[in-house]
Every structure is written in C-alpha cells, then in structure tokens.
Amino acid sequence: MQPNVQYQHYIPQFILRNFSHPYKPSKGKGSQKQGGSRLGKGMRKGDKVLNIVDLTSDEPQLREAPVSRCRKNIEEELSKLESRTAEILQKVKKAHEKGEPGISLNRSERNRLRKFLFIMKYRGPGFYGKYLSGDRYSYQWEDKNLLISYMAEKGFGNPRDVWLHNLRAILDLEMDAEGEWMTKLPEVMFPPDAAMFTYHVQSSYTAFCTPSEEDDEFILTDQGPRVSYLCFHEFGPISARLIIVLRSFVLPEALKDANHKIRDAREMYLEVAATQFPNPENVKSILADLPAAKAMNSYTRVTNGRLEVAPGETGKARSSDKFCFRFWPIKRRHVDIVNSIFLDNILHCKSIVFHSAPSFTRTLETYMTTGSYGFKKVGVGESRARISRQTGLKKLPVC
Template identity: 40%
Template sequence: MAAPQSSSSSVKSQYHHFIPQFILRNYAHVRSPKRRGRGKWHSSGEALHVIDLSSDNPELVESPVRRTFGLTDMYRDFARVSDQQYLEKELSKLEGNAARIIVGIRKAFESGHQDVWIKRHERDSLRKFLFIMKYRGKGFHKRFVGDGMKGYVEDDKELFLKYMREKGFKKPVDVWYHSIKTILELKMDLQGNWVKKLLDGIYRDDAMWFIMHTEFMYLSLCTPSEADTEFLLTENCYNVFEGPQTILRDPKTGQSRFVSWTNFHEFSPISPKLLMVLRSFILPNPEEDKNEGIRKWRENIYKMALGPHANPRAANSILADLPIHKPRNSYSSVSSQGIELLEGEDGSRRSNHRFCFPFFKISTEQTNKINTIFLDNAYRYQTVAFTSRPALKATLEYYLTLPPSQGFKKVGGETNDVQLSYLLKLEKILRKLGSNKKLVYQLRSAELTDDVIFEFMGDMLTKNLPEQPTEFMQLYMKLGGNAETLAKDLDQTRRMINLRIQIDVCTQGLREIKRQDIREKLRDHFCQLVPPRRLWLYLKQIRLMSLKGPASLQTELDQEYGDGPEDIIVKVILFAQKI
C-alpha cells in the first residue's frame, strides 16, 4: 500500500482494496510483458483472470492485482485535518495479523496436512477480520457514502438518523468510519467486557451484528473434493450469506425491503481451493445435541428464528448437509455423552486454549451451490475472478441451467431488468468458453407493497371483528390504535420479537448478568421509541413465548392475546390518567 502523506493539503489519492492483496495473490498469476499495439507493451506483474462485466459485451481479461477489487480513497476521511488515510493504515495492521494466520493455514493445507491448530488470540483476530471484510465491502461503502442525512435510505433510517443526531455525526460515512475504527481497536478480553464497550461505542444495530457474527457462528475450513472444481471470487462474496429471506418488492419503484432473513452460513474465500465458512449455532450439531437440554434449546431457537418468515416450513438451509463440525480444542473432548471438559477446565476462556480446524472436503454439488450464492448476488457488480477456464465453464453451466424451482435467478418482466442483463452477460461468457448450454431463469412474481398488504390485512381484520369490541380491542383502542392500524402494529411487533430472539441467541454463553443488562438496554430502547400500543402487544407476545414457545400471529386475536398482567398495568395507567 502506498504511504500516506503527512500534510492534509498534499494528500494524494490512494487505491484502497476491499479484498486484501494477500488473498488476491492466491488467485493471481505472473504475466509476461506483451505487445498490445502501436509499440506499447503490457507490463509484467501479478494479474488476475477475471470476467469483466462493465459493458454490454463482457470479456475474459487479465487485471492487475494492484488495481482490482478496490476503490480510490474508499477509506479516506476527508473531514480530518491531518492524516486522512489513518483508517487505511489501521486496516493494514489488521490485514497484517490476519495474513500471518491465513498464510499459515494455507501452507498447512498445501503441505497435505489434515488440519491446522491456531491459538485463541489468533482465532479472535481472524473472526474480527472476517467481520471487517463484510462491513468494509463495496456495498457498505455505497450504503454510507451519500449526500448527508438525506442520502441514507436504508430500512433503519429513523433509528440511524436519531443516533447521528444524538452523537453529533454530520454524515453517514462518519458513522461508518467511526464503527470500523472502534472495532479495529477493540480488545476482545477473556471476560467478555468488550461486549458492553462495543454496544456503548458504536451504532447499536451494527454492534449487535458484530456480536452475532463472532459469537453465534463457528468457523470451519472447506476444500473441493474434486481437483477440477474451485471457488470463485466476486466483489461481494465476503458480504453475502446463505439462508432464507422474506422480501417485499414495490412493483412501482422496483425497491426491495427485507422483511426477515435467517443467516445460516457466511463465506470467506482464501484461495480457489480453500474457503472459510461460518455456520450458525442454530443448525443441528450431532455432537452437542447428545445433551437433551442443548438439543431442545437449539430446536426452540431454530423455530423462533424461522417464525417471522412468510413460509417458515420452507425456510431451510440448502447447505445443511455440509460435512463440517465445530473445531476441536485443547480444553474438551467428544464422547458418547457429547462434549465434555477435560480435567482442570471449568468452562472459562483461557489465553492458552488452542483450536484444531480440519480441512473438510465438500462435494462438487456443494461447491457449485456456494458459487451459485456468490454469482446470484453479484448482479450489481462488474468483476468475477477465477483461475481455471474449465472450472469456470462448469460453474457457469451449473448456475445458468439451474431449474427455477431452486429459487435462484429471479428477474423482473421489464427489458431493462438489472438481474436479467447480468444473466445474459454470463451466458455470453459461457459461449466464449465453448458451451452451448442455455440460460434458464424465472420471472419474479408480482409482489405487493407494504401499504397494499397492510390495507388488505386491515380490511380482513375489520370485516371479521365482532360488532362489539372485545376487551382486547377496547384496550388496544384506548392506547391509540384502531382496526386500520392493527395489521401494521402486529407486523412491527413481530420485528421487535425477532430482534429480541436474535439478542438472546447471540449472547448465549455470556454471563447471565451481562445478558440481562443487554435485555434491559433493549427494553429501554423500545420504551423510548415504540408507541404504547405496540409495546403492549410486544409484552403479550413475550409472555406467551415464555409459556408455550413461539406464537403464531395468524390465529384468532382473542385466543392469542388473552388476558395478562400487562393488561392490568395498562388499566391502572388509564385509570390514573382519568383521575
């Protein structure tokens, strides 16, 4: 990386990689100088084989490592009077630590070892690196770099702008820079005090995301079982996940909004033959699930996580069959009874603990599924890197001919649909690779806007409510609601429940006093921002979940939201207001 200038007035622009060069070199080759016309020559050096999708006529070309998978001044803080490139320097330090660990992993793999051991502090550095790789990506740069507060258009706009005003941030990008810097400087102590520091230090939603990413998923290493398959490298492959998504799309504007999603797997390619996979703790774990209490806890969390989806029964993982498990470690063993601590261990985290990561061999089908996830999410980007043309051909044939029933390659009916244009470009590349396989895709079904859905639900609720309001509806109306607002309030309550579930899951393993502190902060957050009627519905749902597990919002309202202690509190408050 180029050295930053000492004076802000003389700072020169730099090309900042969002995929570090030490990873790109694992995909690169050394090219020889070549004449390109009119006496000019291509320079030698490290280059990548890439698909260039930047024009209507996509090409298979070479691209220099030093100018691929990056943006000019991506992390340059123009608002700083001095050292505008400070963030890039801090990122370089993390990359240096991660590079030493990942190079060791790659060398062990290439030497034919069956596994590799790393220390606890190395594992923590690697997990922080994996989150930063996701958070620093091109998509997040686009999310935060805009025209001040008005340029921020994400679903959490109201909470995000409130946070900006409270903390004195002028632009969304300032929040992004601050969060990256805070995470880079975070010391992940053994006692877990870093959790509170992070929650207090950055935008809370992103803090919770980091906690879930590092504490609620485990790391494994995967390699294709066949020599002729490989992992592709797309611009956003570190930013995508595998898991069900429920999306609302506005047919008038084309804008989409995630209603709910469940993150089962995340991915971080190391090389064409080696991939880091993060797997959610909510998926079955045969070794741990020998303990009946752990198994029931996991099943309950799994059901709660899938409950908010439009079709929970179909909200499954397409990679549930990956032959992976948690890494072995130096403080426990696997027995017929499950996981057992070794003598002298009490379950606390210690600095001398070590972890053993096997190199799991996965099938060609599973490798293709992972590459399919990469490709299906890359339609707004311009570059795909590969090393082998035959492997690329086989991967594209698999993806482009995948039947519509698999849920990928959904396109709109309009001729200028971005996704369709992208798929047609990949089909052209497939032709250049010598294949006659034809593209198969599915038209995206007409999707409804939030307003239409809530209007429909409101009409249905109004038509089916009894002539005389029930006690439930009487209380709801006294809190400011009516038949027209009930549908949207139920939807928002579902989201609040989902957030509470995610927090409980991702803090599993922390001391209970810390978990309770996080719950109380969330409660205070809701009390400050949520209308009383929604808070009342939320308390009802929390009570029902504690009694009988996740409750469906589709059942009869009176049956679902029966009398409870929260009603007494509301009645007392309303009575006091009359006095």
Template identity: 35%
Template sequence: MSASSSQASPSSSSQYHHFVPRFLLRNFAVFKNPGKVVPKTSKKGKNRTPQPQKLTVLDLQRGEFKQGDVSETFGIVDMYRDFEEVDRDQQKLERELSVLENAAADILARVKRIHDAGKNQVQLSRKEKDTLRRFLFIMMYRNSSFAKRFQTSRKDYDADDRVEMLAYMDERGFQSPRDVWFANIRAFLKVELDEDWPNALENLSRRAYPSDARWFFTHIQAFFIAFCTPKKTEEEFLLTQNAYGVYEGPTSAGPWTDYHRFAPVSPKIMIVLRSLLLPFAGVEQDAGIRQMLESTKSMHPDPDKAGSFLEDMPVSRAGNNYSRVINGRVELLSTKMSRDKHIFYFPFFALDHDHVQKINMICLENAHDTSTIVYKSPESLRTALEFYLTDKTPGFKVICGSRPNDSDYLHRMVREMGLLSHVRREDEMRPYLQLLHKFARQLGSTVDLEYNVLNGLGSIFTTAMRTE
C-alpha cells in the first residue's frame, strides 16, 4: 500500500488528506480488537500477525476514550484540492506530496526497524538526510494550524503578516492565501538542497513567499536532527494533533525563539530538531555562537528567562565520514569525497524519565485547542498525564485570573507586554486541564491537578500555584 496520505479516487472527487501521513499513524496503532485478535492463517498454513488498524485516542471534544481509524484521523477533506485547476487535475499537489512521503516512509521505516532490532545507530546518506529534512519542514508547514491560516479568503486573512501577504498576492497575482500556500509547498518540494545556501535561498524566494522561503532554509540550516527514545521501556511518546507544529522556546509579544521542534515517528522514537545555538555534547561551543544565543535571548523582555527548557537534553549532531572531532573542534578530513558519498551516523539517544515527559508535556501544553490525542498504551498515557498535571514549572499551565473580567484584562495585557509565553484565558485552559485530570483518574491516577493562576495588582503581575 502506498504511503501517500490520500485515498484512491478520481482527481475531481473529494479526498481525505492527512496532515500526519498514514505510515506514521500506523506506528501508533493497536489491533482492531485488542486482546481478542486471532492470527490469520495464510494459504501456506503459516500464521500471519494481523496488521494494526485502530488508534487509541483521547477525544477532547466528547471527553472520552475511543478507538479511531487510521484512515480517518488527523486529516482534512480536500486540504490540497485545487478547485481553480481548469484541467480538472485538482489533486495534483497531493500526488506531488505523496512522492516525498513515500521516500520519507522508506527512510523512517528503516530507522524504526534498526531501532527495534536493538541497534545503537542508523546510517543515512546525504540524499536521505536531505529528503528527511525537507519532509520534516513540510510536515510542520502543512499542519492543521497552517491549514486554518491559509484556507481563508483574502478579506478574512488575519495573520500577523496580513499587510505583507496581501502585497505579495497583488504582486504575484494570487487570488487567495490558499493559492500562496499551494505555490509555497510546490516550491519547497522542488528546491535543490545541494546548491550554496545564498543561491538556493535566492532561487526559492523567486518561487515562494519570501519570509517562508527564509524560514525553510533556517529550518534546514539552523537545527540538527536527533533520534530520541525513552530509556525506560514502559514509557512512550504521545502523538498530539499538532505535534509537528509544536516548538519549545520563549514567545513574547513580538519575537519568538524555537530551540527545539518535534516530529513523533512512533511511541518509541521522537525526532528532535535542536537549535545550533544551544550547546551539545562532544563539541566545544564557538564564542560567536554563544554571542548569538545571548543576542537572541536579549530580544525578549526577560532575557534571563529566555533560555531553553530542554537545554540539558543529552543529544548531539550526527557523525559523518568526511570529518572528525579533535579536542572539541570539527576538522574536515583531507579527502575530495563528493557530497553524494557522504554518510551520516545518527545515534539513538536514550532519554531519561524527565526529558521524555518534558517533551510530552510541551505537546500536551499546546494541544488545548485541538480535538484528538493519540497514545499507544494506557500506562504510558497515565505517566505522561500525571507528570504534566503535577508539574510546577513556571510558564506552563498558566491561567489568567479567576473572574471573567479579570481574565480578559490580564490575558490581553500579558500578551501585549510579552511577559509570559503561554498564558490562556481561564475559560480556554482550565476546562482542558480538568478534562485531562478526569482522563488520568479514569486510568487509576490519584494525583491532584496543579496549575498556575496569574493575578494582577496594579501594574504588577504575579502567579500562584493552585491545586484542585
């Protein structure tokens, strides 16, 4: 079966387009009837293991546990359907995306197979690494939040870049933000990654919205890939609806900094994209990089609190066959090896309990306005929920005020002043936290829900931990 995220049908018919492809969803799937599955017998008389078909999910809209079909989870009908195509090939973009998805599916299936076999690293060619980097960016760029941003009319487009976007549309003759989105995705699929960075950026900027073109290359150039796995066998990573669009880092009224981004591959494998601004094991941090990190922090209202929640995570860049590290410095080998011969050695980093659950916590914190959370085992879900519900880290689970008027005022003020990264109105966040607490209780948990309440006193804002 193809790894494409569309279901077979004529190009002019409606299709359910996944923003998390089915080949990834299957890694989180359980059997159709857990505990009652009888292995099927093939024509040769040998038992065949039944293929996973169902996902176990938290339905945040109905407030219940349920099973969902892989084919009907994390997608939108006609997300990539181009109704303006006069040649009636309205699903062309989906088929173009499927080529990249199939290539990424092959790479990640091998990564999973090697990890599951107990190996400590996986080798990727430069072409495979670049394919994976392209795929990860497009996964982020086409998530459900971006679909909502672009799938609107010119008149109703209200993102922060409204003025720039409308000017760009006028310049290029685009009729809707959706047309810009489609053109950008096509450009990201086609841009050559072997070109020198300045030339590649210039070429991409001629075909894509310039700020998003710069974002594409920042994503490629400023982060490294780390394959992470739980050290404890009973722990797992969750898959939230918007996981591929989640980042870790400070957000202020204007600037935001993403130190880490996340891409769940399976309950046991999480791709972490880590900023090169942060230190990592084995290599001495360059003085210029340290200066850039401090400069980045200084853009936020409170630079001392603008660091990374996961800075001490024990990950590092992949090794390769064309350089080596000597006394903390990377030195190129004296070889004229061509780029297509480059091999990268990616270790599997075993993360301890705190780092695994901090990643889950970041995903849960950002899932408050989504509808579905996918998990594999009830035990691992309970562990993740308990860690999040009882964590006391400042900046997480922050709710504005206790009365509607206070909540509205405080929420507006702190967002305008950029004082806290993730402040939600009480009527947005508190019901979500209470729902997660209810789920935890149904799984046998006895922990209390703890969250931060933001109160105002004149121009001074204070937070206090509340337990219920």
C-alpha cells in the first residue's frame, strides 16, 4: 500500500508499532481463507496494522496499512541508531505504562535520543526534497552559494552526496561531555548544517508529556519538525499516549529564572529572535504555559528554590552524569494544540496515523471548530487540488 511505503521511509518502524493494533478481517463474504493465507489487503489476522488517513488523493481516505517488516534502503549506520534508540524509548514507554513518575537516562542515552530526533528531521521530507532537487545549478535554497563552494572544495558531484555525507558525519559523531564535538563537527560536514545540529542540541531541553485525560491521544504525521530559529517547540510522538517535547531555552523556566543573570540572558535571546518577524512584540508561544520543565541531573540539587552544585560535584559535565525526566501530565487543551499543530502542517504529508477512532474524531472536531491560535491554514497553497485538505478532512467517516 502506497501510504505505508511513504511512512516506512520517514518514520522508524518501532514508532509505528507503538501506534498499531492487531488486524481483524471483516466478517463479510470472502474475508477468510483456509491454510492461514493472507486476509484482505495482504494482511493476516493478528498482524500489526495502522489506522491511516491517506492523503495521497484529492479526497482523504481512511485505511488500514501494515507495519512493514522491510528495511528498504536505509544505511546500516542509520539502522543501528534506530535500534539503539528503540531500546531507550522502549524503556521510557514501559516506565510510563507502569505508572512510574519518570525515567532516568545517562548522558549517552540522552545525547543519542537528541541525535535521533535530529536525524528523523534531517532524513525527513523537507531536507530529503531540498538535497535531492537535482544538480548544483538547480539547487535554489538560500545557502546555494555556500553549498556550491563547499562542493567544489570537497569534490562532491551533487547536493545529494553532501546530504548523505552529512548524515554519516552526524551518525559517526561521538558527543563528548566536554562539548568538543561542537568544534569538530563543522570540520567534517557542511558547516551550516553542522551549526543546525548544534543549535538543535543546545537550544532546547527534552521533556516527556502524556495526556491527563484517559481518552486523549496524540496523532502522528510524516511532516517532521521544521528548522526555525524561533521554534519554541518540536515534537516527537513515541506512542498515542506519550510524546517527546523539545522546549526552547528562551521560554521561562522557574528554576533557571531564579538566577537573574540567566533570566536576563534568556529574555535578551527571546527579544533578538523576535525581531526577525513582523510585530515582534506579539511573538509568543501558544504553549508557553505547558507544564513541563528541564530534567534534574546528578550534579546539581535544588536548595530554597534555586539550583546549586551538588555535594562532591564540580559542576562540570561528565560522561557518567544521570538525568531524571518526569512524565508531565498535560491537559486536554494542550493535547489539542499539539495535534492541531500537526494537522495545520499536513499540506505536504502523505498520511496521518492515529490509534483509536473516538479520540481521532474528537481531535478532528476540535481542530475544525476552534477559532483560536490562527489554525486551519492547511488550505493555503492547494490551488491546483480539486478539493482542499480541510474540506476532505471534514468528510472523513471516523465517527
């Protein structure tokens, strides 16, 4: 099935499996065959399948698609990173399902998770389309002159080769606790993209969020988070009930802001970033009140509402450091905002994955009826389509 093929290229299978359910063939005529043969759509009873909104046609359709077992043409290094990250996220998911308040990760696990989240974005449709746009002369992005010079200096034949080289450089990167990797990385890959990776790692913190309402769920799309120097949040769904949120360091954080120097510096960064946009005084995050905070670590402690170096520690980062991440329960309003952000960015998506129909129905109804936050811009840029995505979503028989 075509939507599944597209999904397998951009979204790791272990994430898709977290959104899956066992396939149950319909009881209609001809739905069952003898000898354990395949049942409808090439799927067996009990196979892991996904509820998908197929966006490849003018009118979106609801389908079930199998979670493919095929690795396709993913590089071996990428497969290894996915496998190691799957172990980390499976540990996180199990702790959450057991009702534990949080999870402890070491520095290596935390860094691997951040690397994985960037790779998901960098191998996604945005960068994939950017670097596979043809030769150096048909490349029309703002860094064209820099890229052409870099290709000439390093002997690359086309932008795609640079992209693959960058992927390998990040996959091979050892992120030492002292941060020397930030100096070394621009020496082994296209410097603007090295700076992008460094910004991704350094400009936000990781939080795990879960809906406080039992029947609320997150959805999943193949539109990876876009790079923006005023990107307050990026999202990485782990399952329908658990999501990674990368929250920008320019947003208020109670413990850090207790130090007035840190607070003043943060506010200065926010003001500078806001000046890139019209009406900078109105640049605000619609998730500014999201109840999430930075993970606690093994080398600091909280005393009288302030962070200080823990006894026996120097305050310097070490490879043995531990980080305690809470599972932050978030209200329905915040879940709706996150899902609406996904739905508002489906113009170039091939499909949407959801876990349960009742939750997805409520998500769609909320998105279609809310008048807040400037949502429902999905129709912009669809002038050649016979029907807009927004109109198509209204017709989905999910109730």
